[in-house]
Amino acid sequence: MGNTYEVIIVGGGPAGLTAGLYASRARLRTLLIEKGIFGGQIANAAHVENYPGFPDGISGLELGELMHRQAKEYGLETVAAEVYGIALAMGGTVIETTEGDYLANAVIIATGAEFNRLGVPGEERLSGKGVSYCATCDGPFFKDRVVAVVGGGDSAVEEGILLTRFASEVILIHRRDQLRASRLLQERAFANKKMAFLWDTVVEEILGNERVTGLRVRNVKTGSTSTIEASAAFIYVGQRPNTDCIGKLLSLDEEGRIPTDGRMETEIKGIFAAGDIRKNSSRQAITAAGDGATAAISAEKFLIQQ
């Protein structure tokens, strides 16, 4: 059957593409389904400095395309489609897509996650130009500059502290009058002389033409608005894992991610998860790629056992 594969991979970021490389190179009949461009979240990164092997950095788009080309060298098939359902069936798993149904013996879910947006003017336009959702990735670009962090949870505070290693000042903007982050992180943050806090404050607009120059903020108690100067806005208001296609097939953790073991196996035999979609992912291109290789090796072993 033309629509039947040994392995079907959902998602074409570093996790999915590496799974595709490994599965194809192991001579498994493999299909990768991606609705957009290859590279996933990293395709939005103008300059990736922390993918090992590229000491001069590389654009995320180029890295995604190199990974794609490499997997194709070994026979990976791809289709541009959106997956709207994954269901168990006789003889495998059915992947329901906008381009028709496909049947797989093993499935690797690598659909990733998206950072929640604030949804304010300037945010999308200045994304990658000072608006960032990853301090580990982009913090080093703002040495000796003032940067803003938006959010009050563990990620916001932890990444804020991390940013003090680069920035001259880190202004944490939170809509409430206290943080949600763990007490320990709060203590570290309050003890850090480079950190300042704007309480009861929401962002109304991110300002700048070519680059972020500041943020227009509003105090929710007084209603007064003001402008703060900053070279970057790091936004930590949660992530949304892309699990719409999974429906009720797999149970998810409290963040909406798929629990796996170290071999990327989910609770259902023959279904694997890799990259940002899985619980406890480190959410880096290199860790997603590692996950993808492990998932493909596990899928190969699963198929041998069938």
Next chain:
Amino acid sequence: MGNTYEVIIVGGGPAGLTAGLYASRARLRTLLIEKGIFGGQIANAAHVENYPGFPDGISGLELGELMHRQAKEYGLETVAAEVYGIALAMGGTVIETTEGDYLANAVIIATGAEFNRLGVPGEERLSGKGVSYCATCDGPFFKDRVVAVVGGGDSAVEEGILLTRFASEVILIHRRDQLRASRLLQERAFANKKMAFLWDTVVEEILGNERVTGLRVRNVKTGSTSTIEASAAFIYVGQRPNTDCIGKLLSLDEEGRIPTDGRMETEIKGIFAAGDIRKNSSRQAITAAGDGATAAISAEKFLIQQ
């Protein structure tokens, strides 16, 4: 103190170098200790096809050097030394090396693993003169020659198949009457007309003066010995994790590897393990690199909480 670091990484393969990149880029004062060349096991590989981002392949030596250069860009310090002890002490962990002692707040163990030797006469003497543990590296030297492969697992069979690209015949010598390798690999091997199999057979000696000329083998069922002519012996009889420096500090699994959780944390707070040295590693350059990134991120979080 000059010998004090926030993070010390032991081992300069893909896991250690990626940990070094991430820790240095996070502006942690980081030292990487490597006794030999950078790249670890992969430095022996002439042509790496499955590290994502290099569709035309890359030599392992070059990949290791690119990773090394990238980490140095962000300030990673390195020292050429052998680590002979890791011990808990007041204020951190002491790393005892041939170049003196170093003190670390967090330690990432990325010492990797080495290939097991057969331990037969001729093996060491003819190493690099026909005795090899890396078909990818040395296969091209044996074009149109008869070569032997020793072992019956995935590596032995996979590398045996690879060698048929060069050799006129590949004789796989296995001590049992069936292979342990995956079904797919077995099928590929049995279907390959250049491959021959010597079952129930062990190697007693590797023969030759300047170069390998043959192997003396013994059938374990009949007890009879014979000599086969071959220009090379590729040995794939497992790996030995490099845990000598760990002593009794950490408990190891039955293979001698370090158990970790998904965040690369060992049983001791502040000590992490990454790559082939850890239990359940997928033993690929890309998975080791992913481990290294995760270990560095975990070390960073550990240090924030100190």
